[in-house]
Amino acid sequence: MNGGFELTEENIERWLRCEDASVLEKLWNEADRVRRENVGDEIHLRGLVEFSNHCERSCLYCGIRRENSKLERYIMPIEEILACARDALSFGYRTVVLQAGESPARIEEEYVSEVVRRIKDEVDVAVTLSLGERTPEELESWRKAGADRYLLRIETSDLELFSRIHPGRDRRLRTRLLDVLRELGYEVGTGIMIGIPGQSYRSIAHDILFFRKKDVDMIGVGPFIAHPDTPLGREEVVKRFLLDEGEQVPPTEEMTYKVLALCRIACPEANIPSTTALATLNLARGRELGLQRGANVVMPNLTPTSYRKLYEIYPSKACIRESAGEYSVCIRDRIRSIGRPMGTDHGDRRRRRKSGPGRTEDETS
């Protein structure tokens, strides 16, 4: 039975509930082995530019939700975004991730197209976009402008929980958009938060099987971290969401490693970051442990420090004060400390050619 590494719903749930350190050691080792055999030892660095905190959505967990009137809203001028992209290259990052709130009115299609075109013209980096649910037409324009990849987390595959935490939204739109992105030729990334109030072990098992079915190119997972200026930062609201003990997934560091490791086993070739949210729970070792339990990507922050505090999607985000340069030094040291090399190319997903059946390139299944 593969030592329980055959990823059926039951096995995944058993791993998620496992608390025996010596048994979990087997999971960490297997994830590390699958990572090494499929994507190698290189760690790819993706410089994150949080270029606008404008947002029209009311997601119950997110610090930049529209109702948060404490925040001054910003959108970085094109020249500043370009300067970040040049910084990225100078630090040896070969991908720039452009992330912002979801605001078609403030973050206009044409503006993003122009940013992407300029970066692709002037700097030798891959461009990843993370701008939420946008129309297929917008996604197509940005692809034509040269964008290479798109991140759109499903957050949870549980349709009911998704709609409760994203008022007025339907998770099925995200699945459709992931398919649209794939058809447009993007590398496609998705992911979830771990320990959302109301999230069950069974639903995380479904999330992981969803990633595998879709054969996604990138998977981002991080713990849910309560933000005091949001509904899910208030105890009386959380109480209404929480499942019974034994059903509710806790938003812990260990649970995050378990999901990360299982994602690696489910999607051996995917690029998987050791996320900032994980580093936030364990500043000393979180990033490194993530990289030793399945991850192969780190996303250092390039956002100018003057904007950082305005982009607190969750509180006490790791490294919020470090400048981009300090961040780069810190990350290099950490990667060196675990004896892994830094990637030197764009770090695209390498699809391993496999002959015969079993290749699930076809995401329509």
Ligand code: 5AD
């Ligand atoms: N805790 C953890 N992660 C969060 N995100 C948003 N708010 C929080 C929070 N409170 C994550 C979401 C989103 C990504 C950009 O940040 O998963 O997709």
